[in-house]
Amino acid sequence: MVQIPKQQPAQRSVPTSADVARLAGVSRATVSYVLNNTSAVRISEPTRRRVHEAARELGYVPHAAARSLRAGHSRMVLMPTPEIPMGPLFSRFFNELQWALSRFDYTVVQYASLGLTGEDAARAWAELRPVAVLAPDASALNPRGVTVLKRSGARAVFTLGPHRVEGAHALLMDGRRVGEAAALHFLARGRRTIGVVVPEEAGMEPFSRPRLEGVRRTVERARTAGASVTELPLAYEEASATRLAARCRARGIDAVFAYNDEYAMLLMRALQDDGIDIPEDIAVLGSDDLMLGRLLRPRLSTVRIELPSGRGLAELVDRVVRDPGAEPEVHDVLGADVVHRESS
Amino acid sequence: MVQIPKQQPAQRSVPTSADVARLAGVSRATVSYVLNNTSAVRISEPTRRRVHEAARELGYVPHAAARSLRAGHSRMVLMPTPEIPMGPLFSRFFNELQWALSRFDYTVVQYASLGLTGEDAARAWAELRPVAVLAPDASALNPRGVTVLKRSGARAVFTLGPHRVEGAHALLMDGRRVGEAAALHFLARGRRTIGVVVPEEAGMEPFSRPRLEGVRRTVERARTAGASVTELPLAYEEASATRLAARCRARGIDAVFAYNDEYAMLLMRALQDDGIDIPEDIAVLGSDDLMLGRLLRPRLSTVRIELPSGRGLAELVDRVVRDPGAEPEVHDVLGADVVHRESS
Known part of the structure; x- marks a missing residue:
């Protein structure tokens, strides 16, 4: 076994491939071929081993940046x-x-x-x-x-x-696909007053906007009599969900696509605490198919996304x-x- | 505004600081001082601006690796x-x-x-x-x-x-602290037959072992008559939780520290489906203080971790x-x- 001293002076100079070449008794080019696994050059097993041992003993590792500067x-x-x-x-x-x-x-x-x-x-x-x-x-x-x-x-x-x-x-x-799947699901089940949760947290817009757009587009194209889409801003906190539950009731929303399973769980709790029956009064749909959806009662329907x-x-x-x-x-x-x- | 042609031939050579120096009519050293924000050298505002404009026009960005090789x-x-x-x-x-x-x-x-x-x-x-x-x-x-x-x-x-x-x-x-807090909480509430969930998923051991150890150590030190600790392996899937719920009932477990809030949610569902009352029959404790714990019924107690x-x-x-x-x-x-x- 090669012995490595345990404590290194912190400012000690960094070993180079020249040091490895010297210790192994080979050229710098050979060191480079061996350590970069070049297949173009044939190098004997004993030489390879000698280079690897020398590199290990000196604590030498190739410098990715130097290599990339050369290449x-x-x-x-x-x-x-x-x-x-x-x-x-x-x-x-x-x-x-x-x-x-x-x-x-x-x-x-x-x-x-x-x-x-x-x-x-x-x-x-x-x-x-x-x-x-x-x-x-x-x-x-x-x-x-x-x-x-x-x-x-x-x-x-x-x-x-x-x-x-x-x-x-x-x-x-294309996140619109997610909204599209949600909208088709609701329309096929006779839901007409569709709400779409849009998280209020910063940075979520690139994900939430296309989903909303997908729902809108699908409902417009379906031309189902009386169908409408309402944007429902929701912050990921209980007070916001409580307010939104009351709003859903007041506006006669009968289906909510809740952005994802976590927001769906938050909203479901608020709806149930408000005495609203799921799915009888309001159908709820999440997305991402997380484990938690299967643990909720009623079990959460969800849009499964395939990557x-x-x-x-x-x-x-x-x-x-x-x-x-x-x-x-x-x-x-x-x-x-x-x-x-x-x-x- | 500087015009940049929209399509670049893919193999076109990468602009260097020498190109920037030439276009700005300054030395390479000046380019380096300006782009690396060196405060040691005073350079006039107009010169700075010329260098930045030339760099932008050529699409030049400093090379972090080259800089680090020099430094x-x-x-x-x-x-x-x-x-x-x-x-x-x-x-x-x-x-x-x-x-x-x-x-x-x-x-x-x-x-x-x-x-x-x-x-x-x-x-x-x-x-x-x-x-x-x-x-x-x-x-x-x-x-x-x-x-x-x-x-x-x-x-x-x-x-x-x-x-x-x-x-x-x-x-x-020190994850043992987490287990320690959990154990003290249970012991103070008269619980004696304490189970500790250990996730079966790969890669979790560095986190789960210390928590289990913390519970064990605390219970041993407390020397409370009749107190015991049982390790409860659990995979993050419903079937595994169902089996574990039955096992908890059979072994007379009266408190479970469920590793974290997500495993706690999984286990709570299985316990409740098995007709076990929480916390009457079995107390359950998660960790991480996630939102989902507040949405469960009963609301989940949890170990809050401070980093x-x-x-x-x-x-x-x-x-x-x-x-x-x-x-x-x-x-x-x-x-x-x-x-x-x-x-x-």
């Missing part, structure tokens, strides 16, 4: 993270995507934009010189931002969200990185269908 | 992310910390370790050459990993979690970066107290 680009995929916490659905999706990208030897890094949007955000991301960027809609990446990223060397710029951005590939997540497989997306990202000159592609990746339980 | 270290703070999704509590904490660190001009980057632990994980992080690392316990960073990071130039290595790691500063989050302010932590990180030779510090950062509602 002209990095293997870093940057995923700017939205400031609102991701739900379990998106967490799972991102986890899967990160795994899949790592199989293609990309290093996936998440970066909180912290209030920066558009071109400013793009400039901050560009400083890290990612080879690919997957930008959620909340980052408000714009065409100028895409240009900034491409000029800094990003070969693949993708947006994830309801909108396309000129110059970028789009993984289109694409991480593996498929990783292949797409890799393909675009290899062929950065290709025309921007648009992939429609969001599916939505209703899981009918007892609340609707 | 010998970066301003990157790396936060490896655990693979299990963070709850709202930790999401808020991390958000706040990221904001606070950005005020100190650090770039905070999250990195999913994707199955790597210990020294292997440290080596992957070291490739990014962060100046500071905040490693959650789930990453299983070990003393050798700390050495790897320090040798690669990291000036501040912190762990966040229940354990100290030699050579690293510790933000000690330190992001601002305070950011100051600590910055102080250690400036004085990397200092002895490792241990900060006890987790507080826990019970919010008593109706379920206990």
Whole structure:
């Protein structure tokens, strides 16, 4: 076993690949071939082992940035993270995507934009010189931002969200589909006075607006006599839900699409405390198909959202990185269908 | 307004600071001073403006890695992310910390370790050459990993979690406190046969074990006649909860600390469906003080966990970066107290 002294003087100089080469008795090029797993050059097993042992003994690790400076680009995929916490659905999706990208030897890094949007955000991301960027809609990446990223060397710029951005590939997540599924569900069950919860919390608009729009559009197209859509602002707190329950009663709302399962749970409690029967008086529908919906009584109906497989997306990202000159592609990746339980 | 052509040929060369210097009619050093906001050198406002305009026109952004190669270290703070999704509590904490660190001009980057632990994980992080690392316990960073990071130039290595790691500063989050608060709450209310839920899902052990240990330790120390602690494995699914409810009844459990509010909700439903009265027959306690607990009937009692302010932590990180030779510090950062509602 190689002995590593336990305490290092803090300002001790960082070991370089030249140190590794010296200790292993090989050239710097050989060190680079071995540690970067280059398959183009054949290197004997004993030499490989010697290099790895020397690197370990010295505590040397390759410098991703130096490597990327030499190569002209990095293997870093940057995923700017939205400031609102991701739900379990998106967490799972991102986890899967990160795994899949790592199989293609990309290093996936998440970066909180912290209030920066558009071109400013793009400039901050560009400083890290990612080879690919997957930008959620909340980052408000714009065409100028895409240009900034491409000029800094990003070969693949993708947006994830309801909108396309000129110059970028789009993984289109059209939230209107979610609203559409909800509206069709209610209309088919004879509901006419449909309310749509719009969360009042900051940062939710990119998600809530398309859902509302999807409900409106579907109800308009259906031309069902007497059907109407009411926007229902709701803060994620009990007092707000209590007020909204009274409003639903006063306005004769007979169905509410409650944005997601958590807001649905909040509203259901307030409706039930107000003596309103679910689904008899008011049908309630959430979305995301979380466990909690199955635990409520009545059991919560919900819109199940399907996201694409991480593996498929990783292949797409890799393909675009290899062929950065290709025309921007648009992939429609969001599916939505209703899981009918007892609340609707 | 500066005009930027909309489409860039993909392989066009990336603009450099030399291009900016040429267009602005200044030296490269001046470009560097202006764009890196160096305060040591006085540069006139018009010159500053010319440099910024040239940079914008060319689409130039500084290269964080190149800058860090010159400086010998970066301003990157790396936060490896655990693979299990963070709850709202930790999401808020991390958000706040990221904001606070950005005020100190650090770039905070999250990195999913994707199955790597210990020294292997440290080596992957070291490739990014962060100046500071905040490693959650789930990453299983070990003393050798700390050495790897320090040798690669990291000036501040912190762990966040229940354990100290030699050579690293510790933000000690002692989950035993959570179990301790739960146990004291039950004992004070005359409960004796205490069950502790331990989630069966992978990756939860670093969080669940200390809570169980905290309950055990507290009950042992209290020396209350007849008091016992039973470990209750529970998967996050209804069938598992149904089996556990039957088991609680069979074993005469009179109080359950259910790991967190979500597992508590799952178990409460199963207990209630089994005809068990809460809290009369069995008292139930969650943790994290989520909104959903207030919406349950009976309202869920819960352990509220207090995490330190992001601002305070950011100051600590910055102080250690400036004085990397200092002895490792241990900060006890987790507080826990019970919010008593109706379920206990």
